[in-house]
Structures are given as C-alpha cells and as structure tokens.
Amino acid sequence: MSEQKILLVDDEEELRRSTAQALELSGFNVETFSNADHVLELIGYSFPGVVVSDIRMPGTDGMTLMNRIREIDAEVPVILVTGHGDVQLAVKAMREGAYDFIEKPFTPQMLAGVIKRALERRSLVLENRLLKAVAGKRDDIESRLPGRTQVMVDLRYRIRAIGASDADTLIVGETGAGKEVVARALHDISARASRPFIAINCAALPANLIESELFGHEAGAFPGAVRPRYGKFEHGRGGTILLDEIGSMPFDLQAKFLRVLQERVISRLGSNEIVPLDVRFIATSKVDLEAEVAAGRFRADLFYRLNVATLHVPALTQRRADIPLLFLQLVREAAARYGRDDLPVSPDLISDIAQRDWPGNVRELRNAADRLVLGLDSGERPNGEVSGLADRVAEFERGVIATALVAHGGSLKPVYESLQISRKTLYEKMQKYGLDKKMLVSE
Numbered sequence: 186m187s188e189q190k191i192l193l194v195d196d197e198e199e200l201r202r203s204t205a206q207a208l209e210l211s212g213f214n215v216e217t218f219s220n221a222d223h224v225l226e227l228i229g230y231s232f233p234g235v236v237v238s239d240i241r242m243p244g245t246d247g248m249t250l251m252n253r254i255r256e257i258d259a260e261v262p263v264i265l266v267t268g269h270g271d272v273q274l275a276v277k278a279m280r281e282g283a284y285d286f287i288e289k290p291f292t293p294q295m296l297a298g299v300i301k302r303a304l305e306r307r308s309l310v311l312e313n314r315l316l317k318a319v320a321g322k323r324d325d326i327e328s329r330l331p332g333r334t335q336v337m338v339d340l341r342y343r344i345r346a347i348g349a350s351d352a353d354t355l356i357v358g359e360t361g362a363g364k365e366v367v368a369r370a371l372h373d374i375s376a377r378a379s380r381p382f383i384a385i386n387c388a389a390l391p392a393n394l395i396e397s398e399l400f401g402h403e404a405g406a407f408p409g410a411v412r413p414r415y416g417k418f419e420h421g422r423g424g425t426i427l428l429d430e431i432g433s434m435p436f437d438l439q440a441k442f443l444r445v446l447q448e449r450v451i452s453r454l455g456s457n458e459i460v461p462l463d464v465r466f467i468a469t470s471k472v473d474l475e476a477e478v479a480a481g482r483f484r485a486d487l488f489y490r491l492n493v494a495t496l497h498v499p500a501l502t503q504r505r506a507d508i509p510l511l512f513l514q515l516v517r518e519a520a521a522r523y524g525r526d527d528l529p530v531s532p533d534l535i536s537d538i539a540q541r542d543w544p545g546n547v548r549e550l551r552n553a554a555d556r557l558v559l560g561l562d563s564g565e566r567p568n569g570e571v572s573g574l575a576d577r578v579a580e581f582e583r584g585v586i587a588t589a590l591v592a593h594g595g596s597l598k599p600v601y602e603s604l605q606i607s608r609k610t611l612y613e614k615m616q617k618y619g620l621d622k623k624m625l626v627s628e
Contacts, residue, residue, distance in 0.1 A: 190215075191213050192218065193218065194224055195217075195239040214234075226424075228257050229369060231374075231379065233311060240286075248274070252282075260310045327341060334503075353466045355495045364498050368384075371467060377424050385429060386429045397410075402453050403454065406455025419453075422462065428466065431474075432472045436484070440487075509535050509539050510591060530587075535591060585604070
C-alpha cells in the first residue's frame with residue numbers, strides 16, 4: 186500500500202506551517218495547500234490518506250471541497266477545522282459525511298489523535314477493497330460502473346486490461362455517459378494511482394491562455410507574466426492527465442500536443458529548456474473524431490496516435506436493462522450524501538424510469554435520483570392526495586417488494602429469502618399489489 190499522507194488545506198500561512206510542522210514531528214507525511222485548487226488531483230479510490238481542511242476559505246471552502254471529495258470516493262476521511270462560530274456548520278458537515286471536526290484553537294496532540302484514527306479507518310477500507318478484488322468479488326470498478334448488460338461487462342474487462350498497461354487512451358461516449366468516471370478508474374488501477382490526476386477541460390480553456398495553462402511560462406514570456414509558472418502538464422508529472430473533450434482543442438495547438446505525446450517533453454513559453462514529462466494521457470470525446478478528421482477540424486496524425494487504445498462508454502439507450510438497478514443505486518448514494526434515510530422506490534416509478542429516454546445519460550439519471558431523495562420530484566400520488574395509514578403501509582410494502590425484485594433480477598427465491606417470508610406469501614403479496622416481475626425487470 187502507498188505511504189499514508191495528510192493533505193492539509195488552510196489559507197492562513199502561519200497556521201498552515203505550524204500545523205504541518207507539528208504533524209511532521211509526530212511522524213506524519215504532510216503536504217500543504219493554501220487553497221483547494223489542486224487537492225482533488227490527488228484524490229482517488231486508492232488515495233491512502235486523510236484530508237484536513239479549514240472550513241472557511243476564499244474560493245472553494247471546506248464544505249464544498251468535502252462534497253467534491255465524496256463524489257470521487259465517499260470513504261476518504263475529511264477532517265474540518267472550524268472557528269468557534271462555525272460549530273453548527275461543522276455539525277451539518279458531519280451529517281453530510283465529514284469524518285470529524287476540530288475547533289480552533291486546538292493542540293497538535295488533539296489533531297494528531299483524530300488523524301491517527303482516520304488513517305486507521307482509511308487503511309481498513311483499502312485493505313477490504315483489496316481483499317474483495319483478490320477474492321474475485323464485486324470490486325471498485327463494478328461499484329463505479331455498475332451494470333449486468335454485456336456492454337458494461339465488456340467495458341469493465343477492457344478497463345482492467347488497459348488500466349494495467351499504462352497506455353494512452355481515448356474514451357468515446359455521449360454527454361453524461363460516464364467518460365470521466367472511466368478515466369478515473371483507469372488511473373486508480375494503474376501504477377500511477379498515488380500520483381496526481383489532472384483533469385483539463387479543453388472546451389473551457391481561454392484561447393489566449395491555453396498554451397500557458399498547459400505548458401507553463403517563464404517570467405516575461407508575455408505581458409503580465411511576472412513570475413514563472415508550471416503548466417498543467419508539468420504539474421501532473423508521474424500521474425495521469427485527462428484531456429476532456431479533446432475535439433475542442435484548437436487546431437494549431439494539436440500539432441504541439443502531438444509532439445508532447447510522441448516525445449514526452451515540453452518547453453515552457455519563453456524558454457528553450459526541455460522538460461521531460463512522465464505522464465499518461467487520457468482523452469475523451471463526445472463527437473466522432475474520425476468525422477472531425479474528415480471535416481478537417483482534427484489532425485489525422487493526432488487521432489491515429491490517440492486511437493491505439495479506445496474505450497466506448499455506452500449510452501443508457503444501449504443498456505436499458507441496467508436502468509432500474511442503476512437508479513436504485515443512485516438513490517441510495519443520494520440518500521447517504523444528503524444524510525437521509527433510505528426510501529423505497531415505488532414500482533410505478535421504477536417502471537417509468539426504465540422506459541423513459543435519458544438524453545443526459547447517467548448524469549441526468551443521477552439528477553433525477555437526487556430530486557427524488559430531496560423531495561423535489563416524488564413521483565407519488567398526484568393532486569396532493571393524502572392516504573391513510575393502511576394505504577401508506579401497503580404502499581411501503583409494495584415498494585420494498587418491487588425494489589427487491591429489481592435488485593435480484595426477477596429471481597424469486599433470493600427475494601423471499603432476503604425478505605424472510607415464504608414463497609407462498611411472496612406470491613400472494615405480488616398478486617395483491619399487482620406486481621409482475623416482467624414489468625419491473627428488463628430482459
């Protein structure tokens with residue numbers, strides 16, 4: 186397992202330095218940050234450490250940072266440092282998934298004790314994941330990219346094969362299908378997992394700054410460049426660089442990027458010095474790059490260089506049978522994220538979800554799950570009709586049975602065993618509630 190690490194985030198320089206020094210004297214490996222900008226680049230499913238963050242910072246605050254970390258891996262311990270007036274905010278953060286909070290002023294021994302317990306918990310999580318993978322059980326890739334359809338089984342197989350190879354990879358898929366999830370999975374199962382994961386949105390980079398952002402610059406390279414600066418390529422050394430929507434990269438920059446791919450070197454703007462670059466490149470595209478080549482908008486040589494290892498992420502329309510189970514998983518995740526109790530999903534809603542088109546793919550489906558958990562889109566009784574206790578109990582029971590049927594793929598034996606009822610009772614209740622497994626489980 187990689188060396189345990191503490192990521193310490195605080196905008197107050199003196200406090201940051203003194204805290205880091207005290208932790209290092211206690212034997213911890215500490216990396217400090219004045220803001221949250223680059224912290225997420227080091228977080229992944231194999232991250233072996235803990236994040237300690239001030240709750241109030243300019244830009245991305247501690248709460249926002251915690252929620253973004255939980256989107257990557259909900260089991261990374263996040264410890265929030267609060268001022269006296271922020272205790273209520275910290276309690277709210279605990280409900281939303283923070284590991285712990287510590288109030289200023291604190292002693293180094295107090296913080297070290299919390300960190301030690303958090304590291305022990307993280308070690309157990311990673312060891313448990315490793316044991317499951319060795320035993321051939323459901324692993325992290327299957328958790329992040331669930332689905333029983335053959336296209337998803339094939340995708341997970343190819344991720345495991347390509348991930349171990351360290352090859353540059355092109356990921357193709359519709360908007361919201363999960364291309365960045367696939368990219369992070371490739372990074373997390375590679376030998377580079379403990380190094381940075383740098384995501385660059387090619388469509389969002391300003392045209393006049395794109396070269397400086399990627400390659401860096403020396404002082405005086407252009408008006409306003411008063412200090413030398415590492416670019417994102419150099420910042421990602423040893424790790425993985427994701428070029429999101431590479432089809433949006435300006436045509437003249439594509440030639441320079443091709444040289445980087447081929448020679449693994451860069452030069453900062455305003456410098457002739459060659460900097461070696463040890464990185465793995467992953468690119469994503471929602472458009473057909475071959476068609477872009479034919480239209481003259483994308484370089485053919487760059488396309489063929491990227492096209493050595495290609496992964497196609499299927500749209501939900503290509504794996505409709507996965508939608509009910511996927512939606513139920515997203516509902517469970519949303520309930521945990523928002524600190525809500527698990528709620529049964531009615532069979533009518535599951536049936537509707539399974540038949541609906543989802544042009545935004547998994548991203549749109551996740552938004553629907555979030556709305557359901559937050560009570561913004563219940564999918565329940567129209568016109569504000571309120572039912573009595575008996576109706577509500579029956580509705581709950583019907584939802585539990587329907588959810589179990591979906592979870593077990595329509596197989597009745599594991600359903601009545603998991604619900605601890607007899608086969609006869611299950612049949613009677615399915616008849617009572619009008620539940621037909623063929624309506625709930627896509628073939």
